[in-house]
Amino acid sequence: MIKQGSLQEKILISKLNFKNKDAFSAIYDLYLDKIYRFIYFKVPTVAEAEDLTSQVFLKIWQLAITGRIKVGESFQSLIYKVARNLVIDHYRSSARDKNTVSLDEAINVARNETLENKIDAKLELEQVGKKLRKLKNEYREVIIMHFVDDLTIKEIAGILEKKRGNVRVTLHRALKALKEIQ
Amino acid sequence: MEKDIISQLHSLRNIKPDEHFRATQKEILMNQISASAQTAKGAGFVWFYLKETFKYEMSLLGQPVAGLAVILLLIFGGGVFSISAASEATPGSFLYTVKIVSEKTRFAFALQPEDKMKLNFEFAERRAAEIKTLAGNNEHEKISQAADNLKEEIASAQKQLKQMEANSPKTAMAMAKDIENKTTALRATLRETKETLAHSSGSAKNKLNETIQTVDAVSLSALNTIVKSADNASGAEKAELNRRVASKLKASKEKINEARAEAKVFSAGFARSETGLQVFLGQAVENKTKEATKVITEAEKLLSGNDYQGALDKIAESDNLLNEATAATAEKEALSTSTPEVKAETKPEVKGVMEEATTTGVVR
Numbered sequence: 001m002i003k004q005g006s007l008q009e010k011i012l013i014s015k016l017n018f019k020n021k022d023a024f025s026a027i028y029d030l031y032l033d034k035i036y037r038f039i040y041f042k043v044p045t046v047a048e049a050e051d052l053t054s055q056v057f058l059k060i061w062q063l064a065i066t067g068r069i070k071v072g073e074s075f076q077s078l079i080y081k082v083a084r085n086l087v088i089d090h091y092r093s094s095a096r097d098k099n100t101v102s103l104d105e106a107i108n109v110a111r112n113e114t115l116e117n118k119i120d121a122k123l124e125l126e127q128v129g130k131k132l133r134k135l136k137n138e139y140r141e142v143i144i145m146h147f148v149d150d151l152t153i154k155e156i157a158g159i160l161e162k163k164r165g166n167v168r169v170t171l172h173r174a175l176k177a178l179k180e181i182q
Numbered sequence: 183m184e185k186d187i188i189s190q191l192h193s194l195r196n197i198k199p200d201e202h203f204r205a206t207q208k209e210i211l212m213n214q215i216s217a218s219a220q221t222a223k224g225a226g227f228v229w230f231y232l233k234e235t236f237k238y239e240m241s242l243l244g245q246p247v248a249g250l251a252v253i254l255l256l257i258f259g260g261g262v263f264s265i266s267a268a269s270e271a272t273p274g275s276f277l278y279t280v281k282i283v284s285e286k287t288r289f290a291f292a293l294q295p296e297d298k299m300k301l302n303f304e305f306a307e308r309r310a311a312e313i314k315t316l317a318g319n320n321e322h323e324k325i326s327q328a329a330d331n332l333k334e335e336i337a338s339a340q341k342q343l344k345q346m347e348a349n350s351p352k353t354a355m356a357m358a359k360d361i362e363n364k365t366t367a368l369r370a371t372l373r374e375t376k377e378t379l380a381h382s383s384g385s386a387k388n389k390l391n392e393t394i395q396t397v398d399a400v401s402l403s404a405l406n407t408i409v410k411s412a413d414n415a416s417g418a419e420k421a422e423l424n425r426r427v428a429s430k431l432k433a434s435k436e437k438i439n440e441a442r443a444e445a446k447v448f449s450a451g452f453a454r455s456e457t458g459l460q461v462f463l464g465q466a467v468e469n470k471t472k473e474a475t476k477v478i479t480e481a482e483k484l485l486s487g488n489d490y491q492g493a494l495d496k497i498a499e500s501d502n503l504l505n506e507a508t509a510a511t512a513e514k515e516a517l518s519t520s521t522p523e524v525k526a527e528t529k530p531e532v533k534g535v536m537e538e539a540t541t542t543g544v545v546r
Contacts, residue, residue, distance in 0.1 A: 147191035
């Protein structure tokens with residue numbers, strides 16, 4: 001399993017820059033879950049999440065073949081930025097409410113688990129999902145990136161193009177706001 | 183309370199794309215990019231990928247020493263630059279590090295599990311060759327390093343197979359057959375080397391035993407993968423499967439004989455003061471090998487009824503018993519050679535009753 005940020009991943013990016021299909025396939029496998037989840041909490045339906053996720057990878061390919069991916073820079077930050085920008089563009093073009101999360105769709109995604117796990121997952125997702133729904137987008141975004149996708153403060157700062165201090169403060173406020181929601 | 187919320191947030195990691203979407207979207211994307219994609223470059227372009235990979239790091243380094251270190255890494259780390267002398271190197275030599283770094287770089291470039299698996303076996307075969315060289319040169323203390331690396335390579339190959347089983351059962355079947363063939367050949371090489379160490383004691387032989395056990399376990403695991411697909415197998419495929427399992431059975435019988443022979447050779451080396459140890463060892467190994475023989479007989483019956491999985495389970499059971507026998511021999515060997523005065527004695531001649539009577543004039 002290739003670790004994100006590792007030498008193996010860097011070699012993979014190099015190959016991607018040389019328009020290597022296998023490298024693209026490996027990048028897809030490596031980042032699909034995270035990017036899907038990141039977009040998922042920003043759009044109302046699974047269909048939109050899936051569509052936008054595909055667009056992210058196509059965009060990455062376009063960047064690669066035009067030589068706009070630098071091996072030394074964080075690929076993870078880049079792919080998240082691409083995802084974030086695509087969602088923003090999507091909302092600009094469809095003029096939908098940005099603060100909606102579809103909880104029912106969130107629960108449906110857990111359908112591969114056993115029935116018992118499904119019920120437990122549903123209850124847990126319901127509780128935290130309802131709370132996240134009530135948070136403003138800025139807070140929800142940093143919470144998802146840090147606590148769900150395990151991105152560091154530095155990485156989040158790179159994606160959001162903010163200072164680390166700002167991200168740290170936002171995260172602290174976001175968690176506090178989440179705790180205060182009943 | 184914060185811990186609870188964080189724990190709930192972690193549960194959101196269960197949200198993943200649908201498996202159908204995962205697979206179909208990948209296919210669609212691969213088709214969409216194929217027009218602008220290029221075929222994978224061969225090993226000759228490894229240098230270019232490495233250069234690209236390290237271009238950024240090198241630009242950050244303003245110091246000539248660091249730059250030289252990176253250049254050395256590029257020179258010695260790439261498959262294109264493998265030095266022929268390094269390929270012959272054994273543990274303990276400077277060039278051995280170069281050899282290993284080169285192997286790791288080649289492994290890093292391999293993307294598909296099948297390619298990784300092939301490299302794992304290529305490197306495992308190199309380790310086996312190194313062990314043979316070290317045994318021949320009486321450098322027994324260095325065998326351990328090569329043996330441990332060999333076990334790691336085999337474990338990694340098995341990991342690639344497990345990964346493929348989840349993604350593509352058909353490819354996994356082909357890989358499993360390849361693994362089974364290669365582990366059989368590897369076992370033969372290691373066994374040959376073990377025979378040259380037959381009369382030596384200590385960690386080298388035990389390490390070799392452990393390594394052979396690991397190879398056997400992976401071989402059996404690969405055969406299990408093949409057997410799992412047996413339901414849909416054609417007549418010819420079933421015949422091949424039968425041949426493989428029968429061959430495994432034969433190997434198990436040979437192992438039983440080996441275990442007995444090893445215990446005898448070792449027992450013959452006991453000093454008179456260790457008669458108790460000799461008897462105990464003899465009994466322990468005899469019990470295990472008897473049990474293993476019984477289990478193998480059951481395996482043969484199952485195979486004749488085309489119960490391949492049942493036969494393999496019995497072979498695994500037999501192997502476990504023999505591993506215990508080998509471990510018992512190794513344990514007692516450690517006890518025996520730990521006493522300096524025992525080591526100093528010459529090996530006593532094992533006499534039969536009549537011979538002893540002729541010498542001492544006493545018939546027991």
